[in-house]
Amino acid sequence: MHATQLTQAPVSVTREMAAALPKLAQIAKSKGLALHHLGAGYPHPEVTDPTAFLAHKDAYYAHLGQTTGTKAVLQPLYGYTDTQGALRTRELFANIYGADFKADLAPEHLIPTVGSTGGINLLCSLFERSGNKVAYITDAPTYAGFLARASLYQKARIYSVEMDNEGPDCEALAAQIRQARADGYDVAFYYTVPDGHNPGGISFSAQRRQEIIKVLANADVLLVEDAPYSYINFEAPEARPLPFISLAPEQTVHLFTASKIGLPGPRIGFIYTEATLTIAGGAKVPLTQLLMTEASADFLMHNPEALCGFESFLLDDQFKPRESLWPVAEEKIRVYRENREILLSTLAEKLGDTPELFGWTTPGAGFFSVFTLNHPSIRCDKAFTERLVAEYGVVTIPTFSFFPADARVRNPKAGLNQLRLSFCYSEGTGAARRAELGAASQAFARAIRTECGL
Ligand SMILES: Cc1ncc(COP(=O)(O)O)c(C=O)c1O
Secondary structure: OOOOOOOOOOOOHHHHHHHHHHHHHHHHHHOOOOOEEOOOOOOOHHHOOOHHHHHHHHHHHHHHHHHHOHHHHHHHHOOOOOOOOOHHHHHHHHHHHHHHOOOOOOHHHEEEEEHHHHHHHHHHHHHHOOOOOEEEEEEEOOOHHHHHHHOOOOOEEEEEEEEEOOEEOHHHHHHHHHHHHHOOOEEEEEEEOOOOOOOOOOOOOHHHHHHHHHHHHHHOOEEEEEOOOOOOEOOOHHHOOOOHHHHOOOOEEEEEEOOOOOOOOOOEEEEEEOOEEEOOOOOEEEHHHHHHHHHHHHOOOOOHHHHHHHHHHOEOOOOOEOOOOHHHHHHHHHHHHHHHHHHHHHHHHHHOOOOOOEEEOOOOEOOEEEEEEOOOOOOOOHHHHHHHHHHHOEEOEEOHHHOOHHHHHHOOOOOOOEEEEEOOOOOOOOHHHHHHHHHHHHHHHHHHHHHOOO
């Protein structure tokens, strides 16, 4: 084959771990160790049984077909449809999601996407159109899927910003935008996961959100809010910080996905924005319009049957629009809250005596807590996490790989004292799930104490 200018993208550490797992698990098993899952970021099997969803969807199709017959209902669901999908689905979603998060959503600004991954893809693809050098501002650490997609463009560069437990350092955020522009880059947007940050294991405080908005408004930079865990929230309803789409709709691009509140398989997502962009020639254009041409040239249309299935998810047993998805979410939150409590209380009980050595985040939402290990002779690198699997049967993900390259230049040790612990996944359900999470948390704490010589 002829030579190209293509470059090989690195394999993510999560995929590397997934690939290494069978062999490591074998080693652990040969030592009589059980495998403890604190690595995978998958929704729990207890809340992803599709049976009830499918029965409800079928009942909805039968309900729709009462007057017209099933064929008239199903045929369009397997045919070509508009890039924006059915208006009724978007109207229902805009009303319910808008009410749940105190945002006034207009259905005409909603575009279906292939999960939130598809939303990231559309945005990156749009900003690559100019052929210019493109800068993305993001957190250190940040979501690996975003880094993977943004880095596909050879003229892209990531400018990252360190975080504390409330969110990004806003002075650094402003400075990185200035630096990117001084380096000759078009700044596309600031990408973040403000609720249940993956892999940061925090939610941004309400005050930090306001500071971020101020910085971005001053610099005229869009904020992309990736919101997979918006409904997986552990705070009391009145304590949940509002999302950016509610706080600053004209500045925000919001990525919704049904992967965690619903099921990941149907790949349902929506991108929503009311922002405008000034394009070449000086015209101000709604970003939705630009994303629409991007979407129609990319996937052309979302699967209409999957979207109609999602529509049924927005309706109650009488096929009336739900007032809120929070009661649906609560069935899932219950499981994750229990898991989270088991992990955090075990960490407190078994490792809470040495705060100078050990620390961890208390996530307000999402699937992850970040564990900090400040032992002078331990590096939380790939070899260390592989050792935790082979010696103790404990699967975790090292955090260093989620730090963009510039963050590792600023601090070569970035993330090398941290592990991402996920409390979302185990194999059993109910009492078995609780027992597995307990055993995993205990095994992790034991492993860490042993490794530290305590
Ligand atoms: C921050 C973040 N964004 C996006 C995704 C992918 O979501 P989707 O299934 O909607 O593509 C995940 C999945 O874990 C995630 O944590």
